[in-house]
Amino acid sequence: MSADARSYLSKVLDIMEKNALLRHQVDWAEVRRQAFSRARAAQKPSDTYDAIRFALRTVGHGHSSFYDPEQVPNIEKAPPDSSFQGPEGRSLRDRVGYVSLPAVQGSDATYVRYVRQGREAVAKADHPGACGWVVDLRHNHGGNMWPMLAVAGPILGDGKVGMFVDPDGRTYPWTIQNGSPRQDGKAHDWGASTPVADSHAPVAVLTDGATASAGEAVAVAFRARPQTRFFGEDTFGAPTGNDDHRLPDGAVLVLTEVKDADRTGRSYDAPISPDVEIPTIGLRTGAADHVLQAARSWLLKQAACR
Structure with missing residues (x-):
């Protein structure tokens, strides 16, 4: 193994050992032994x-990733106009x-576009003044949680809505202002939202098994919010936060480092169950949306919508 290869691998393992969410649960001597054994001929x-x-499969909590320099541009570029899917909003009957909120990942320009479209969608759905809200997180497989929260912020309401929690118990709050x-x-x-x-x-929040990562973070932000109920299916099970580490050769290590926690401090690192479970598997395209129907029925029974 060359000195350059050894130094590179050692640096990456150092980042993992210092920052990984599972850092206190891992036998790092064994991880290093096996990693260096696998790379013993590296030049x-x-x-x-x-x-x-290999090391990430052991310490990455199932949510970490590694991108080589050729892959990095693909995760950072803006999607073409034809494939961009931003938030959509509408007013249902009886002022609901x-x-x-679909997934979003890409460039700063992508996030600006997502937030602008999302805020327009919320304004459209709030006309002439919503008595209750359905926030649909189904099929939101993640990406960047902050543009999503920038759209959902006015519905969440100002104040603390959640936090990250690291393995040492330090907290990093999410707030809406x-x-x-x-x-x-x-x-x-x-900027500020309307x-x-x-x-x-x-608020009725809709989730399914494809609600993951940043989508789950938005779900967590709604947990413990007064007058909020969840409908649908368990989420995917990756309500954790990642950080990017750019390496000397241009590769990027995306490492899971924190758990998501709601406004009460309860942390999550597994699938999040709804209050009202409604399986959606097997529904044919165009069939009645029973999850949305149940959510709307619950909202119309609340004092604000009666």
């Missing part, structure tokens, strides 16, 4: 990639507002 950093991916999210007190660049008619209105 350049790229020869260690298989060993790095509906907004869908003037309808916009703040990460550990730091504002994002999307308020909805009633930020305390009841």
